Amino acid sequence: MKVRFSVNGEPAEVDVEPRELLLDVVRDRLGLTGTHAGCEQGACGACTVLVDGIGVRSCLMLGVQAAGREITTIEGIGTGRGHLHPVQEAFAEHHGLQCGFCTPGMVLTAIELLQRHPHPSRAEIEENMAGNLCRCTGYVNIVDAIEAASAALSSAGAAREEA
Amino acid sequence: MKPAPFDYVAPTTVSDALDAIASAGDPRVLAGGQSLVPLLNLRLARPDVVIDVNGVDELDHLDIDDGVVRIGATTRHRSVELDPELASAVPLLVEAAGFVGHPHIRNRATVGGTIAHADPAAEFGAVMLALDGRVIVQGAGGRRTVPAAEWYQGYFTTAIEPGEMLIEVELPARSSGAGHAFREFAPRHGDFAITGVAAIVERANGSCTGARLAACGVGSVPVDLSSVADALVGATDIDDDALREVTRRVAVLVDPTSDVHASGEYRRELVQLLAAEALRAAWERAPSGGRST
Numbered sequence: 001m002k003v004r005f006s007v008n009g010e011p012a013e014v015d016v017e018p019r020e021l022l023l024d025v026v027r028d029r030l031g032l033t034g035t036h037a038g039c040e041q042g043a044c045g046a047c048t049v050l051v052d053g054i055g056v057r058s059c060l061m062l063g064v065q066a067a068g069r070e071i072t073t074i075e076g077i078g079t080g081r082g083h084l085h086p087v088q089e090a091f092a093e094h095h096g097l098q099c100g101f102c103t104p105g106m107v108l109t110a111i112e113l114l115q116r117h118p119h120p121s122r123a124e125i126e127e128n129m130a131g132n133l134c135r136c137t138g139y140v141n142i143v144d145a146i147e148a149a150s151a152a153l154s155s156a157g158a159a160r161e162e163a
Numbered sequence: 164m165k166p167a168p169f170d171y172v173a174p175t176t177v178s179d180a181l182d183a184i185a186s187a188g189d190p191r192v193l194a195g196g197q198s199l200v201p202l203l204n205l206r207l208a209r210p211d212v213v214i215d216v217n218g219v220d221e222l223d224h225l226d227i228d229d230g231v232v233r234i235g236a237t238t239r240h241r242s243v244e245l246d247p248e249l250a251s252a253v254p255l256l257v258e259a260a261g262f263v264g265h266p267h268i269r270n271r272a273t274v275g276g277t278i279a280h281a282d283p284a285a286e287f288g289a290v291m292l293a294l295d296g297r298v299i300v301q302g303a304g305g306r307r308t309v310p311a312a313e314w315y316q317g318y319f320t321t322a323i324e325p326g327e328m329l330i331e332v333e334l335p336a337r338s339s340g341a342g343h344a345f346r347e348f349a350p351r352h353g354d355f356a357i358t359g360v361a362a363i364v365e366r367a368n369g370s371c372t373g374a375r376l377a378a379c380g381v382g383s384v385p386v387d388l389s390s391v392a393d394a395l396v397g398a399t400d401i402d403d404d405a406l407r408e409v410t411r412r413v414a415v416l417v418d419p420t421s422d423v424h425a426s427g428e429y430r431r432e433l434v435q436l437l438a439a440e441a442l443r444a445a446w447e448r449a450p451s452g453g454r455s456t
Contacts, residue, residue: 001171018171018213021204040164041201048267055267060200062193064171065215109267130352131265 005066007032008076016063023047025063026073034074034104038133045132048105049073055112074104077111086156087111087149096145098136105132110146118154122147166203173215177301177330180216185303185326187212192328194237194276197268222275222330227252232334236275244269252336255294255343255361259286262345265353275329278314281321281384284355286347288315288385292377293361296334302327315384340367342449346441347379348433350424356380357425358433360388362441364401366449371398374442376409378434381419388416388438401446409442410435 004013007030014029026035026049038046040059047058050072077085087110090096097103106129113120113128120128125146126139134142170187174180184190191210193199194217202208216222216237224235225246232252234243243249244260263269263277263286277287278298290296291311298309300323309322316322323329337343347359358380365373374392379385394408395401419430 017168019166019168019203021165021200024165040204042197042268045265045267054270056271057267059204060196060271062171062196062200062213062215064173065196065217127352128266131267 001064003064003067005068006070008072009070012071014063018062018064020063021059022049022061022063022066022071023058025066026058026071029063032073032075036101036104038101038105043133044102045105045109046102048108048132050108050112053112053115055109072108074108077108085111086152087114087146090145090149090152091142094141094145094148096137096142097134102132102134102136106134106142110149113146114150114153118157119150120146164204166200167206167209169203169210170212171215172212173218175218175220177219177221177328180214180219180328181302181326183212183214184328187214190214192216192279194279195239195271195273196276197264197272198276198280198282216328224331225249227336230336232336233331234274234334235331236273236279236329238274240264240269240272240274240277241266243274253294253334254337255345255363256287256290256334258343259290259345259359259361262286262347262349262356262359268353274332278332279321279323279329281315281319282355283315283318283383283385284357284359284380285385286345286356286359286361286379289359289361289377289379290345291332291334292385292387293363293375293389294334295375296332298322298332299330300324300327301330306330308333312387318383338365340372340450341365342445342447344441344444344448346437346444348437355424358419358430358437360434360437360441362438362445364395364442364445364449366446366451369399369451371395371401371446374445376413376438376442378413378417378438381417381430381434386417388413390416391438395442401443406439406442410439413438 026032036046038044042060049058172183188211190212193215222235222237226233250257296311347356349356360378363375374395376388391409391412398405419427421427
């Protein structure tokens with residue numbers, strides 16, 4: 001089946017079998033391998049992408065269901081090579097990753113949270129991130145990073161307003 | 164870990180969806196996909212046709228009218244969780260929705276999907292029984308309404324007939340004297356509950372006039388425990404004495420089996436504890452308790 005959608009702001013057209021997961025379409029058909037295949041049953045959150053700005057597990061959506069949607073992957077959130085998104089900067093600064101396998105899902109989940117709720121409490125961050133599993137860092141640094149990103153994004157927003 | 168091949172259709176009307184179901188050998192209706200797609204990935208389900216009903220607009224609705232809440236099959240858990248009108252009309256459902264999986268699961272998961280899937284640990288099963296909800300299904304012969312008490316037939320098995328699909332659920336809106344509470348225990352946040360309990364307590368002039376109670380995760384289907392209510396009717400406080408009698412009766416009513424997640428004995432302990440907690444919370448939330456839901 002031919003399916004058309006948008007990925008990171010660019011139009012995409014792929015010819016896929018109905019059984020191909022959005023995860024596999026993004027990785028194998030579009031070559032965007034920053035989206036990681038973890039458990040492939042919705043338990044780990046490593047494959048998180050944004051569909052029309054809403055966080056979903058790409059292993060639990062069929063590629064054909066992306067028709068007409070705007071998909072955002074980890075490749076689409078920075079402002080270009082060498083220019084990280086503030087959430088990515090904060091993860092690097094606060095050692096919010098170790099092996100990095102869960103990181104794309106963590107970062108997109110955090111970005112979606114901060115778009116919806118720019119100043120979450122620590123408890124709200126923990127609640128929101130609980131569906132993303134990390135086997136290295138123990139989560140404390142991840143929560144630290146998201147708190148820092150929240151502060152950085154709001155001070156950047158305030159600076160923009162002043163300018 | 165990849166689905167076996169299947170044909171895919173995406174109808175835009177209930178009528179076209181029913182035609183697709185009727186002409187398939189082993190169809191599966193795809194709504195939110197948060198239970199079906201894992202089953203496809205694990206090849207525990209190998210349908211010949213997947214009928215994606217996400218584009219059927221008439222299934223995506225939320226209406227509150229004349230004391231009845233109607234929730235279309237493809238309404239997302241997240242919509243339920245965040246809807247301010249539902250929060251006052253069916254607070255039990257809204258509270259339970261917050262226990263289902265994680266936000267990203269709830270962004271996709273649908274009310275109709277979880278009720279059709281009928282996992283015995285699913286929160287909404289206990290909610291449907293406690294509220295005495297109804298499930299509306301439609302097939303070639305037209306629509307029919309199935310009371311929650313008849314809907315759940317066994318593990319992952321409902322009263323839906325071949326050729327039918329779930330259209331909506333109907334729940335009675337909260338009565339003015341009622342308090343509601345949902346409590347569950349899961350070892351890790353967002354996991355399926357080992358056991359969950361939904362409670363409703365009716366209160367008038369300072370005393371209990373009725374109660375409903377149901378549990379998930381203690382059998383092959385959600386279990387209606389409302390027969391314990393007569394131990395509470397007339398009570399002017401849901402105190403330890405009243406709850407002792409309730410939990411004694413709950414322990415007799417359930418017969419949970421052991422599995423990899425918990426022993427039957429543990430579940431029996433847990434359902435008593437959660438029933439007491441939920442009933443006490445529901446009582447305190449009932450309006451004449453001084454604090455509204």
